Amino acid sequence: MINRIKISQVIVVEGRDDTANLKRYFDVETYETRGSAINDQDIERIQRLHDLHGVIVFTDPDFNGERIRRLIMTKIPTVQHAFLKRDEAAPKSKTKGCSLGIEHASFEDLKTALAGVTSHFESSSDFDVTKNDLMRLGLLLGSDSRQRREYLGEQLRIGYSNGKQLLKRLELFGVTLAEVEEAMLKYSV
Structure with missing residues (x-):
């Protein structure tokens, strides 16, 4: 049995494959936005999770991921953020049609990204x-x-x-x- 690293905040990801990859290595709860289809109900839920546990936004390093991040940041400016570099989120095999994603990241890259969590700058x-x-x-x-x-x-x-x-x-x-x-x-x- 792998001794997974505990993360107390809820991590906002885009989909279930992202959740599956994170749960391979971390003891963590996630909230899935189901891709770029984020709406007011999602924002309300994320706000509630943020109030209860804290939230880390960890979206893909692409256009849709940045769009989701901006929407959340605009409505809930005190959330924390983790970022993967584009090459860390690239599929390991050159499968046609695969896009960048948290689901492709290695344990080391995920750990580095989560260790570098940033939060809103108060002053x-x-x-x-x-x-x-x-x-x-x-x-x-x-x-x-x-x-x-x-x-x-x-x-x-x-x-x-x-x-x-x-x-x-x-x-x-x-x-x-x-x-x-x-x-x-x-x-x-």
Whole structure:
């Protein structure tokens, strides 16, 4: 019998395959959104679970996963977040039609993502990143800005943000200028 790691919060995932993979390694309860079909009832249930146990949003690193994350974050800004890198969520076999998903992640990748859980940054007065900093670091208005933002999102485990949303996402997750600069030091073209 495998000694599974206990997670006290409820993890919001997209589907039953995500739940099955998490339960292989963790003693955890999940709430499944059934893909991108999240509605007001789901938000109400997630709010109740968050009030009772705490919630970690752990959606796929793709368009629909980010959409679900944004919807939940907008309505319940104090939830926590876990992020997988795109390559960690890729199917191990190149089966046609398979998309990115939590269900494809290894134990080590899931453990790393859950260890890096982030929560809402309470004191935005400590936030020290500016739009000028983002331009200086090539994250805005550059020919490779999108690739740089993708890289930064993976390194900080906060997911991808477009140019308009990056500053807001960095503030939401309490990322400091020093953390952004350190992550971008490792970026190579």
